[in-house]
Amino acid sequence: MSAPIKSVLVCGSGLAYEMTLAALSLNLPGDIQITALQLGGLVNRDSFYGHLTAPSAYNFFLSLGLDEPNLILNSQTNFSFGTAYESWAGHLNWTQCFHQPFPVWDNIAMHQYAVHMKAPFSAFLINSVAGLNGRFAHPPHDKNNPLSRAEYGYVFDPDDITALLRSATTSARLVRQSGVFSKLLSKNGTHYSLELDDGTLIETDFIVDCSGYDSPLSENFELGATRIAKTNKEAVTPGISLKHIKANPMGWESVVRLQRENLHLSVGLEGSISDPDYVVGIGRKLSPWKSNYLALGHAACVVEPLTPAPMMLLQRDIERLLSLFPVSSDMTVEAKEYNRLSGNDLEHCQLFQRSMFEIKNAPKSAYWNQVTNTPAPKKLERKIEQFLSRGYVTMYDLEPFHAEDWIIQHFGLGRQPERYDIYLDQLSEKQISQRLGQLSANINSMVQKMPPGDRYVQNFRRYLEKKHGV
C-alpha cells in the first residue's frame, strides 16, 4: 500500500540546498514536515553554477520569496544583459545577450534580413550594443522602444544568495539541524533513510540530496571530463554590464561585475591553475530520482558554466520538483517523469554548449581537443545543418535555450547561412538595407540615452532605499 507523504528531508549545503528549502517551504502545505540537514565536510563548488542567471530567474527568485528590490538591496547581485565572449577559439568575439523574439517585418524574420545583407548581427541587438558600451536600463513596456525587446538576467555571488535565502526562509515548520553523513539505509532496496556519524537515524518519506557533485549519499555519477576552478574577487571595474568570458588554451576565465566587487572564475584542465579551489567532474546521474531519493543541483549533474545553463538546470529542477512533489510513497510515476524531463533539459543545454565548439579553424589546444574528442550529437548536427543551409532554427520540445539564443550563438560563432529566406526577393536591396539601418540607428540612439550600468544600479539602489525607508 502506498502511504501519503508526511515528511521531506533536504540535505546538503549551499545554493541548491537553500533554494530547495525556500521553494518547498513556500509551496508545500503545512502538514508536510520539512527537515533541513546541513551536512558538514562538503566542498563549496557553487561558483560552478556560473554567477549568471537567465531572465526567467526574476520569477523564480520571486517564487522563493526574493523580489528584485530585496536582491539588489540585500546582496551584491547586479543586472546583466548576457555574456560577452572574447577570443573564443582564438578569433571569435560576440555577445550572447538575452533577447525577446526578434521583429518580423513583412512576415519575414529579422535575422533573415541580416543573412541576406551578410551584416554583423550584433548591431541589431540592443542589449549587445548597450552591454558592450557598459550601459544598462530596465526594459520598458512600450513596444515602440527598441529596449523593450531586451531581457536581462542577474550576476550574483552564490554565497551571497545562499545567505539571503537562509535568512529569508524562516518557516516555523522548517526544522534545521546539522550533522555529518554516515550512511544511507535501505528497506528492501526501495525506501531510504539516513544515518549520521553520531548514530542518529533520520527517517523520512522523501530525501532531496543537495550535497553537491561528490555527494556522500550516492554514487553512480556518470563522469566525463574533470575541471579545476578558482574564484577570486577584486575591486570593482566600472562600465561592465555583461559577464565576460575569455578562452585560453587550457580553459577559460570569466568575470562578472557585482555591485561592489568583481568576481572572477578560472576554469581549466587539471594542472592549468595554481592553487585551485576545487576539482569537479563534468557529468550526471542517469536517474537523479530513484525510489524516495532525489539528487538535485550538482548532486544530479555538473555542467561547465560557459553559459547560464547550470543555473537554468537548477531552477528548472526545483520547479519540476514542486510540480511533481510525490503524492504517495510509490513515486514511480514522478521519478520517471522527472528523470525524463531533467534528462531532456540537460541534453538540450549540452547541445547549446557543445555547439560553441563546432567551429572551423578551431584551436588545437588541449582543452579544445578534450571537449571535441567525441562527435557532435545528431540533434546538434541537425540544428547546425539547418542553420547553415537556410538560417532555419530547428527546435525540440521545451528547450531551455530559446530560438533567439540559438540564432545569436550561430551568428556569433561565424555561421553564415548559405541561403536566405526567398521571400526577401520581393523586397529591393534598398528596402532591406533601410529596415536594418533604421533598426540599428534606433538602437544606437537609445543606447546613447542609457546610463552606465554602475550608475544605473547605484541610482536604482538609492531609489529602493528611499522607497523602503532603509
Add this chain to the structure above:
Amino acid sequence: MKINKICILGGGTAGWMTAAGLARKFENTDMEITLVESEQIGTVGVGEATLPHIRFFNNTLGIDEAEFMRATKATFKLGIEFCDWGRVGDRYIHPFGDYGQAINHVPFYHYWNKSRLYRNTSRLDDYSYPIIAAEMGRFRFPDKDHTKIESTFGYAYQFDSSLYARFLRSYGEDKGVTRIEGKVTDIQTDPENGHITSLRTESGCVINAELFIDCSGFRGLLIEQTLKSGYEDWSKWLPCNRAIAIPTASAGKLMPFTRATARKAGWQWRIPLQHRTGNGIVYWNEYISDDEARHVLTTHLDGEPLADPNQLYFLTGKRNLFWNKNVVAIGLSAGFLEPLESTSIYLIQEGITALLELFPDNQFRASDASEYNAKMDLYFERVRDFLLLHYVATERDDSPMWNYFRNMKLPLSLEEKIKAWQTRGHIIEYEFGAFLPPSWVAVMVGQRLLPLRYDRRVDLLSQDELTAQLEAMRLEVLSAATDTTGHAAFLQSFGAAIPMDGKG
C-alpha cells in the same frame, strides 16, 4: 537557383489552401503557380469543422473574417461535444480554452481535482467559460483583457469546406494562380533523378514545373502512385476505415460546437452551419456493414436529408515520406486521421506552413525534405495519440469494437501520459503539436479517467478557501456566459449569409 514554377495537383480544400498560401507568399514575384483539378474526380471535403489555428492561416492571407464567414456560411465554434464516449449517456465538451484561471501559478484543474476527491460534485466544465457559453448557445470574441474570464478561450469555425475551397480559389486566382481543368493521364519523370517533370491532362495540356504539390487525395497520384513513398498503416490503433456523410436541413438552436457521438462500431458527427447541418458516421467495417452504418446514421439525424449519403473509404496512417524528391504531399495524400477532433484542416495548414518555412530551391537539398518530414511525422503522431485517447479512455464494453480497444496495447507515449494523469493529475506536455494540456484534461475527465490523488501544492489553500474560490469561479463563469450574446444573434450582427431567424 530559384524555383519559378509550382504545380498543385488537386483542387479540394488542401489544394486551394496550398494555392492561396503560396500565392500570398509569392504575390509580388514571377513565381508561376498552376493548379490542376478535375471536376470528374470530385473532392472528399476533408472536414467542415476546424481548430482555432485556422484563424492564424486566414489572418496570414489577409482575409476579412466577416467576408469569409458569409462566403463559407460559417458558424463559430467553441469546442466539440462528445456524447456516449466514457459511458452511454455521458456528455462533455472539449473546449477551445482553459478551465478557470490559475491560482498561485498552479493550473485551476488541480484545485477542482482535489475538491472532487472531497466530494465536490460540480463538473469541471462548470469552471470553463467556453463550455458554459457553448452550452447556452452563446458567442463572443475573446476579451483582450487577460485578467477577465472572457479572455480564456479561442474559437474556430464550422464551414462548408467546398465553399471554403471556392472562396480560396477566388483568392488564389486574384493573386495569379492559374487553374487548369482536366484529368491527369500522364506523368513524366526525369530518368536521372526520378523527379517529376511534367503532368499531361486528358485534353493534352502539359504542365511543366519544378516543384509539385500532391493534393490529389487518398490515391496520392504523385507521392505514391508515381514515387512509391510508402504508407505507415496505423489501423491497429485507429481501425475505423469507412465513413458516410449526409447533409440535413438545420434543426433547432444554432449551437457553437460540433458534436461527436460514440456508436457501437464507430461514431457520428454533427456540424451546424448557417444553412444546413453536416452529418456523418465513421465506422469500422469489421463490426458493422455499410447498410447498417447507413441505418444508424439516418435514424439519428435531427433534420431532413438534403442529399444522398456519400460513402468514403480510408486507411488511417501517414505517408512514410511527405516530401519525396520534388513532390510534397499535403492533405489526404499525406495521410488520414479520422476527423474526431477536427484535425484534417489543421494538418493541411501545418503542411503548408512547414513548406513555406522550408521552401526549396531547385537543388532540392535532402536537408529541406528531411526537416519537413521530421516535423510532419511529429504532428501526425501527436494527433494520432490524442484521437486514440478517446477510444481507450472508456468504460464501454457493449460491443466488439469497444472490447477491442479495451484490450489494445497502446503506444508507449500515450500509455505513460495516461498513467501520469491517473496517478496524480499530471499532464505530460509537449511544445509542438495541436493539443495543449487543457485538451488532454478535457477528454480524460470527460471520459471518466480520473486521478487517484492530487497535486499537493493546492493544499496551500484551506478546504474553506478552496470551496470559496471554486464557487467564486463558477459564478464568474456563469455570470459572464449569461451576459454573452446568443450565437445566432452574434452571427446575424457580424454578417451572416442568410437570416438567422428562428435559430435561437
